[in-house]
Amino acid sequence: MKTTSYKKSAELLDRAKKVLASGVSSEFRKYNHPHAIFYTHGKGSRIYDVDGNEYLDFTLSQGPLIVGHSHPHVLKSVNEYSEQGQIFAGQHIREIELAEKLNKLIPSAELMRFCLDGSEAVHTAFRVARAKTGKQKFLRFEGHYHGWLDNVCWGNSAPSVEALGSRENPEVFAWSQGLSSQSKDDSIVLPWNDLELVKLTLEKRHEEIAAIITEPVMCNSGCIPPKEGFLQGLRDLCNQYGIALIFDEVITGFRLSLGGAQKYFGITPDMSIFAKAMGSGYPISAIVGKREWMSLIEEAKVIHAGTMNSCNPTVAASLATIEVLEQEQPYERMFRLGKKLMEGLRLSAKEAGHDVLIQGMGPMFNISFTTQESINDFRETFNVDKAKLNQFIAAMHNKKVRVIGRGLWYISAVHTDEDIEHAIEKAKEVFNEM
Numbered sequence: 001m002k003t004t005s006y007k008k009s010a011e012l013l014d015r016a017k018k019v020l021a022s023g024v025s026s027e028f029r030k031y032n033h034p035h036a037i038f039y040t041h042g043k044g045s046r047i048y049d050v051d052g053n054e055y056l057d058f059t060l061s062q063g064p065l066i067v068g069h070s071h072p073h074v075l076k077s078v079n080e081y082s083e084q085g086q087i088f089a090g091q092h093i094r095e096i097e098l099a100e101k102l103n104k105l106i107p108s109a110e111l112m113r114f115c116l117d118g119s120e121a122v123h124t125a126f127r128v129a130r131a132k133t134g135k136q137k138f139l140r141f142e143g144h145y146h147g148w149l150d151n152v153c154w155g156n157s158a159p160s161v162e163a164l165g166s167r168e169n170p171e172v173f174a175w176s177q178g179l180s181s182q183s184k185d186d187s188i189v190l191p192w193n194d195l196e197l198v199k200l201t202l203e204k205r206h207e208e209i210a211a212i213i214t215e216p217v218m219c220n221s222g223c224i225p226p227k228e229g230f231l232q233g234l235r236d237l238c239n240q241y242g243i244a245l246i247f248d249e250v251i252t253g254f255r256l257s258l259g260g261a262q263k264y265f266g267i268t269p270d271m272s273i274f275a276k277a278m279g280s281g282y283p284i285s286a287i288v289g290k291r292e293w294m295s296l297i298e299e300a301k302v303i304h305a306g307t308m309n310s311c312n313p314t315v316a317a318s319l320a321t322i323e324v325l326e327q328e329q330p331y332e333r334m335f336r337l338g339k340k341l342m343e344g345l346r347l348s349a350k351e352a353g354h355d356v357l358i359q360g361m362g363p364m365f366n367i368s369f370t371t372q373e374s375i376n377d378f379r380e381t382f383n384v385d386k387a388k389l390n391q392f393i394a395a396m397h398n399k400k401v402r403v404i405g406r407g408l409w410y411i412s413a414v415h416t417d418e419d420i421e422h423a424i425e426k427a428k429e430v431f432n433e434m
């Protein structure tokens with residue numbers, strides 16, 4: 001069988017490394033198979049690299065491409081609107097249209113501001129929460145990812161499960177060197193999905209805590225759904241203690257429903273962050289929230305700014321993406337296709353004698369090699385065979401099916417039944433060969 005060639009990518013990577021740190025522009029892009037790959041173009045559910053390889057893409061560029069690569073309506077809208085100007089250091093009508101749209105679709109979106117990415121929108125939410133409550137810390141959960149700024153780089157990683165120590169008082173590790181040492185004190189970190197622990201912690205420390213931030217589905221480690229009553233429990237505790245409940249919907253937004261996870265689960269946070277799928281790959285995010293919180297920005301008690309915010313192409317991309325999602329209503333299909341793929345992977349693994357756990361909602365899900373029947377928090381993600389996962393991802397890549405290295409799959413509105421069947425067939429081959 002002809003082996004996949006990555007020769008041109010390897011040459012370009014050597015060239016890139018001379019001028020770009022590790023040849024890439026984001027840490028996560030280093031970890032492709034067999035190394036960072038250079039792509040030429042993407043169309044629909046397919047992406048193409050410089051060596052001429054065509055991949056069926058389930059990475060969707062880490063989530064944004066909910067309507068697939070190069071959706072014609074998005075491109076047309078971006079081009080048309082960019083021709084009228086790029087950015088005005090002033091307001092424009094489509095910005096209001098986008099805000100009105102989010103206001104209609106997202107339960108908590110009474111008032112909002114647009115930013116460029118998830119990380120800075122998270123940062124804005126913390127600032128609002130501190131200003132309103134007069135308290136300093138936020139409570140976050142082990143293994144959740146809220147971007148790469150200093151105070152959220154504590155608690156998202158750990159060298160081992162043993163190193164995490166007790167559940168009640170976890171050890172917290174820095175994800176990077178160079179963080180401000182005070183930034184560690186900004187957060188209190190707990191294991192996720194354990195309402196009793198949150199309750200006990202708040203009883204003792206609620207006077208220090210301005211906000212609780214959570215991914216409503218723990219997409220970044222294992223794609224773990226919230227336990228029955230967990231999100232409602234957080235909502236009740238935040239009400240009880242005057243704490244901001246922040247949903248980080250950077251992944252779940254526009255993916256679980258047009259109104260995000262908050263609409264899907266019927267729990268309304270005080271503030272939430274939307275990014276990724278909101279803009280089809282154009283840099284736009286939103287911090288949205290209830291008026292009583294967001295009015296601090298209105299009153300300029302909290303400063304939020306940014307030269308590039310809500311520039312024409314990003315707003316046009318977001319409006320066009322939402323228009324496609326509204327017209328096509330792909331959610332039922334995305335759930336159905338996701339579940340079909342999850343089922344197919346489970347069955348193929350079982351027939352080949354591999355212990356896998358596949359969990360998630362459908363539009364996004366995760367595969368791990370483990371005998372565990374479920375994974376409920378970050379600590380349980382350590383009891384998996386990472387080497388086997390790497391082998392699986394690499395073999396899938398060689399068969400031209402592209403999956404995120406940590407085992408996460410995203411379904412888009414343009415994946416078809418044939419795409420899903422093709423992926424299952426390739427996975428079957430890989431499981432049998434492993």
Ligand SMILES: Cc1ncc(COP(=O)(O)O)c(C=O)c1O
Pocket residue numbers: 062116117118119120122145146147148215220248249250251275276
């Ligand atoms: C849940 C979550 N929050 C925040 C972020 C940070 O967003 P960005 O990379 O746009 O800064 C990410 C990025 O992957 C994310 O998955």
